[in-house]
Amino acid sequence: MRKIIHLDMDAFYASVEQRDNPQYRGKPLVVGGSPNQRGVVAAASYEARKFGIHSAMPSVSAFVEDVAAGIALCPSLIFVSPRFDVYREVSAQIHDIFKRYTDLVEGVALDEAYLDVTENKKDIAYASTIARYIKAAILQETQLTATAGVSINKFLAKMASGQNKPNGLTVILPEQAEAFVEQLAIEKFHGIGEVTAAKMRSLGIHTGADLKERSLLELTHHFGKVGHYYYNIARAIDERAVEPNRVRKSIGAETSFAKDLRSRHEMLLELEQIAQIVQQRLDQHQARGRTLTLKVKFSDYQQITRSKTMLDYTRELDVIFATAKALFEVVELSDRHVRLLGISLSNLDIVQQTQIIQLPLFQGLNFS
Template sequence: MTRKIIHIDMDAFYASVEQRDNPSYRSLPLVVGGSPTQRGVVAAASYEARKFGIYSAMSSRIAIKKCPNLIFVRPRFDVYREVSEQIHDIFACYTDLIEPVALDEAYLDVTQNKQNIKYASTIAKLIRADIFKQTGLTASAGVSMNKFLAKMASGMNKPNGMTVILPENAEAFVKALPIEKFHGIGKVTAAKMHSLGIQNGADLKLRSQKELTDCFGKAGEYYYKIARAQDDRPVEANRIRKSIGAETSFAQDLSDKQSIISELQEIATVLKQRIDKHQASGRTITLKIKFSNYRQITRSKTLLVPINDLETIGAKAVELLESVDLNEQSIRLLGISLSNLDNKINAHDNKNNYQFIQLHLFN
């Protein structure tokens, strides 16, 4: 049976909640995030702010330079969580197969649904209308036969839009898709694919699974499948996130110790943003290092109490770095993650008795 999958993505969720709750902010460039005077990071940008080239995970200092009149609002995660619960209650009117990806994003499997509605596109329209009626916020939706295609579709007609990719059109859609637009392919991987002559889905499909796994490791199996519009991952209603992390691949390998530490602090800042979005803290911190020869190592430390503040994360990451004998080896990737999570949202059960799990948001 062909599955019916919907991906719902709220439009500029945090920023839209702030504009909804404070009418004086409407139609103005606004970001939710930390102050530009305190090494803050943009957690979310309104569509008005995005016109200035401001986006999530950007340094607040850079954002204010792009738009001197930019409004900064501190995050109100309790409010966002309450609104998210409203939205998930709406989802539960149609299906229990709901996989939250974040407070503002989820996959729904409506192949068998509570309302016995034949078309997934009809359900997506009803959900979007319900969300607007009950919260005053808009959502975009992607509808297709698997999670990859639904995710791609939801971003095609934002804000407040919907795109349907029918099974018979799926391969043609993927063939024409620029490789840097693929969900799961970041900037560094896209650049490597370009260097191999892979510009779009059609080029990707020409490569064998062995070629792709030789070049990209286990991820090559995923690339091989999505090039053929295939994705058999189920919608996991009870999936629990075990860790939250952030990592960066460098265009030029790093060898200078101070540059490495500086990059670690930047990664820690992004990780802090993700932790805040998940309302989480963790007891185990892990440093990931990939050297220029692709050898990868990790170093971990488990603490007596959970941590979630930027200063401690940065300091512990540097401590782990000091435990590594770099031996003048250059580094192509650094990452920091927290595990053994204490997550408020993971502990929440909604009114419909399915577990609402807060998962990863940023890539």
């Protein structure tokens, strides 16, 4: 039985800015483009989250609740431009702490990682003890806090780390695993986005216990190949190993809409926001790409992709959006509505390859 820790830094980018700038401490702050630049929020401090501000939302939405009426959501909100070079340095410092205990470290982002400590360098019996030591070292050496989840597999460790933020530690023991999953609301499952959760609820699936009652045949019928994943996690099963040498093949983002998009104009507006998120992620990882892929999923769940390989590598927002827009313009919509849009860049040139896997971005998902 494996011992897995999921470490998640608390409001990482925003916390680094508050650490380095005392005048920002205790104040609502977002890292990302200003509302005048049609940017997106890369991270929000916990003070900002109290106002409903979260990552991936348009910056103008973070600044005003009703754009037309000009109603202030958080008038005192501070906007700070991202300093990815600093965040990468701090992330490397944190990963050095991880390596004191195990070499089986899989980065998910600069602020998030899985550790397999089943066999560890210090022969410590309990993963929870290692998690406490790591959290203490991070605080002492970086003046930042982290939240940890500990369990027998990656899915449960991830779910555990979301239970007690910020600066928390949650352990799900083997004998607690199935009961924990059964009581979990379906929209709380890692890997189940807002639209999929709505579809599950329409099928009468509201909790992990409801999901567990469904057969593999039924789940694959309704959700395709990912139905296998839902079938297993409903039983607290996740056989994925921690992969320290996994190499990034693409960088992208996709948004699944709670309400289907009906007009080409609003689709292009959403596509522009997604392009900005992709550009931020390329900057974050010092990466450029040559092949851009546009992903469109319609309301009937039909999905298409369109790709273009450019003459040179790029991470420029104007090029990313213009290329995605050109690909989208030739998509035949007819009377179909769109439930998901995505952009990714592959054929990457990365200055310093990092062990990071980019998960899809779902609308409304609150990244810590």
